[in-house]
Amino acid sequence: EPEVTQTPSHQVTQMGQEVILRCVPISNHLYFYWYRQILGQKVEFLVSFYNNEISEKSEIFDDQFSVERPDGSNFTLKIRSTKLEDSAMYFCASGTFEQYFGPGTRLTVT
Amino acid sequence: SQQGEEDPQALSIQEGENATMNCSYKTSINNLQWYRQNSGRGLVHLILIRSNEREKHSGRLRVTLDTSKKSSSLLITASRAADTASYFCATSKNDYKLSFGAGTTVTVRA
Numbered sequence: 001e002p003e004v005t006q007t008p009s010h011q012v013t014q015m016g017q018e019v020i021l022r023c024v025p026i027s028n029h030l031y032f033y034w035y036r037q038i039l040g041q042k043v044e045f046l047v048s049f050y051n052n053e054i055s056e057k058s059e060i061f062d063d064q065f066s067v068e069r070p071d072g073s074n075f076t077l078k079i080r081s082t083k084l085e086d087s088a089m090y091f092c093a094s095g096t097f098e099q100y101f102g103p104g105t106r107l108t109v110t
Numbered sequence: 111s112q113q114g115e116e117d118p119q120a121l122s123i124q125e126g127e128n129a130t131m132n133c134s135y136k137t138s139i140n141n142l143q144w145y146r147q148n149s150g151r152g153l154v155h156l157i158l159i160r161s162n163e164r165e166k167h168s169g170r171l172r173v174t175l176d177t178s179k180k181s182s183s184l185l186i187t188a189s190r191a192a193d194t195a196s197y198f199c200a201t202s203k204n205d206y207k208l209s210f211g212a213g214t215t216v217t218v219r220a
Contacts, residue, residue, distance in 0.1 A: 101152040
């Protein structure tokens with residue numbers, strides 16, 4: 001069964017550093033998403049991506065964040081200058097109304 | 111916000127018993143979905159119910175939707191230890207962005 005994969009599973013970075021989280025969505029899906037879940041809190045929508053451009057973004061997704069589909073299979077989330085409050089589990093998903101989630105990347109900012 | 115809110119926050123039941131959890135939301139929706147999350151893992155899609163549907167079944171899962179009350183329920187029948195997880199409702203409107211509730215943590219005791 002096709003699945004969404006994410007790398008790395010855990011990323012530790014220092015405050016102010018740039019991080020890139022990677023995802024491989026399901027191959028025939030056209031819509032991609034990033035969500036995040038701060039420990040003990042709700043899963044929050046960050047951004048949706050379709051046809052090589054952002055289709056919607058939340059208030060959380062400010063200028064520090066960017067997404068890219070650098071090739072035909074990868075979908076990345078970049079955080080330019082990480083803050084302590086960016087520590088969270090980041091989930092990639094693909095699909096439309098029914099979305100398939102990856103296992104997540106746990107980002108720890110120290 | 112159209113975010114769902116689950117009730118109860120936590121539920122502990124004996125194996126073989128049924129588990130029922132509820133979700134309320136604030137605005138009109140296109141569909142409502144339930145997801146499961148095992149500890150520290152990604153979200154797994156369980157079932158989607160459209161706004162014009164009132165009840166849906168999938169295996170041991172039964173979902174109801176009452177759009178007049180803006181609420182949904184998820185029933186897991188004959189629970190198993192493997193059902194121990196957090197369960198989230200998620201709503202979407204005309205776009206594909208999912209708005210998640212805070213979740214219900216279900217513990218099934220052997």
